Amino acid sequence: MDVENVLNMNAGEGETSYANNSIHQRQAITKVRAIMEDAVKNAVSMTTFPTCIQVADLGCSSGPNTFLVISEIVDTVHGIYQQTNNKSPELQVFLNDLPGNDFNTVFKSLPAFYKKLKEEKGDFGPCFVSGLAGSFYGRLFPSQSLHFVHSSNSLHWLSQVPNGLSNNKANVFIAKSSPPSVFKAYKEQFRRDFSKFLRSRAVEIMPGGHMLLTFLGRSALDPTTNDCCKMAELLSKSLLDLVAQGIVKEGDVDSFNLPLYRPFKGEVREIIDNEGSFNIEKLETFEVDWDNSDTSEDDQYCVSGQNVAKWIRAGTEPMLATHFGAGTAMDSLFARFAQHVAEHLCIEKTADFYIVLSMTKK
Numbered sequence: 001m002d003v004e005n006v007l008n009m010n011a012g013e014g015e016t017s018y019a020n021n022s023i024h025q026r027q028a029i030t031k032v033r034a035i036m037e038d039a040v041k042n043a044v045s046m047t048t049f050p051t052c053i054q055v056a057d058l059g060c061s062s063g064p065n066t067f068l069v070i071s072e073i074v075d076t077v078h079g080i081y082q083q084t085n086n087k088s089p090e091l092q093v094f095l096n097d098l099p100g101n102d103f104n105t106v107f108k109s110l111p112a113f114y115k116k117l118k119e120e121k122g123d124f125g126p127c128f129v130s131g132l133a134g135s136f137y138g139r140l141f142p143s144q145s146l147h148f149v150h151s152s153n154s155l156h157w158l159s160q161v162p163n164g165l166s167n168n169k170a171n172v173f174i175a176k177s178s179p180p181s182v183f184k185a186y187k188e189q190f191r192r193d194f195s196k197f198l199r200s201r202a203v204e205i206m207p208g209g210h211m212l213l214t215f216l217g218r219s220a221l222d223p224t225t226n227d228c229c230k231m232a233e234l235l236s237k238s239l240l241d242l243v244a245q246g247i248v249k250e251g252d253v254d255s256f257n258l259p260l261y262r263p264f265k266g267e268v269r270e271i272i273d274n275e276g277s278f279n280i281e282k283l284e285t286f287e288v289d290w291d292n293s294d295t296s297e298d299d300q301y302c303v304s305g306q307n308v309a310k311w312i313r314a315g316t317e318p319m320l321a322t323h324f325g326a327g328t329a330m331d332s333l334f335a336r337f338a339q340h341v342a343e344h345l346c347i348e349k350t351a352d353f354y355i356v357l358s359m360t361k362k
């Protein structure tokens with residue numbers, strides 16, 4: 001799988017778009033608001049209140065979430081410059097994602113964003129927002145050019161499907177039935193990717209600059225806990241239903257594996273310590289329920305199943321459609337998936353487990 005070319009969220013602003021189905025991810029951004037505020041304050045004060053602050057949101061996708069992040073950064077910067085009687089700085093914001101990302105939808109939202117900023121913050125800035133296409137597993141910016149780097153809901157995506165997964169048949173990720181070599185291959189790919197990410201940012205962030213990263217992880221060392229592999233297990237099950245119906249080929253399920261990893265907190269700390277360029281200020285975890293819609297009716301689990309299927313579809317459809325076929329295959333897949341999620345949630349409430357990391361460049 002050519003991950004850089006197929007790992008996109010659903011484009012546009014339609015019913016199945018990421019822009020319209022990213023409330024789940026938005027909750028993760030909201031939960032780390034206080035940590036982000038501290039990180040931004042530290043970044044500007046430790047780099048002695050620059051007159052132009054350079055920030056980046058890595059893995060911005062399209063839709064309102066990246067604008068929520070920029071607004072929170074603007075609020076914090078505005079507040080701290082006012083409190084310390086410093087002249088309002090200029091802000092340069094780089095929105096980064098892979099080249100196939102729907103940057104057009106992002107750019108179309110810019111006039112409304114600038115207008116709101118002017119209404120709310122008056123003469124703040126100006127704020128210059130631009131798009132930057134490329135993989136965050138390599139260099140994206142000039143040396144020592146950034147004060148603050150943010151990334152949410154993105155770093156669990158790997159740069160490639162790990163090699164050596166040919167014996168992970170009928171599973172699209174680590175599963176209880178996967179041989180140990182599968183877990184080892186995923187863990188090693190994450191170690192390589194996350195190390196590359198840190199090495200690149202270590203060059204680009206100036207000393208005293210900060211980085212706030214929020215991404216999916218798992219609650220235990222054991223990679224087969226529900227918060228790590230249940231979602232993918234339900235996706236595998238749904239694909240096998242489609243094999244039974246003759247919509248999808250068995251061999252296509254056997255050869256598909258998600259380019260995704262949910263690390264344990266200790267693994268993340270070890271990789272950062274080994275790379276050596278960053279001090280960890282905070283390394284915390286939190287949970288976001290798969291669905292927390294408040295339906296008290298009999299069909300509660302059906303509604304939850306459909307809700308979860310919508311945000312999973314928005315985040316995986318381009319990649320799945322490239323491998324299994326678009327149209328009917330995707331409609332059938334996510335209808336089955338919604339049912340399996342509903343049945344699972346009926347037995348057990350399940351949450352995504354998140355890791356949030358705040359770090360300073362040494």
Ligand SMILES: C[S@@+](CC[C@H](N)C(=O)[O-])C[C@H]1O[C@@H](n2cnc3c(N)ncnc32)[C@H](O)[C@@H]1O
Pocket residue numbers: 007008009022025026029058059060061062065066096097098101134135136137151152153154157158159315
């Ligand atoms: C789930 S979206 C998160 C969007 C937004 N940050 C949020 O929190 O809602 C993940 C994004 O990460 C991007 N991404 C994944 N791997 C990437 C890479 N190597 N370089 C840049 N972006 C990447 C994907 O294309 C996708 O748009």
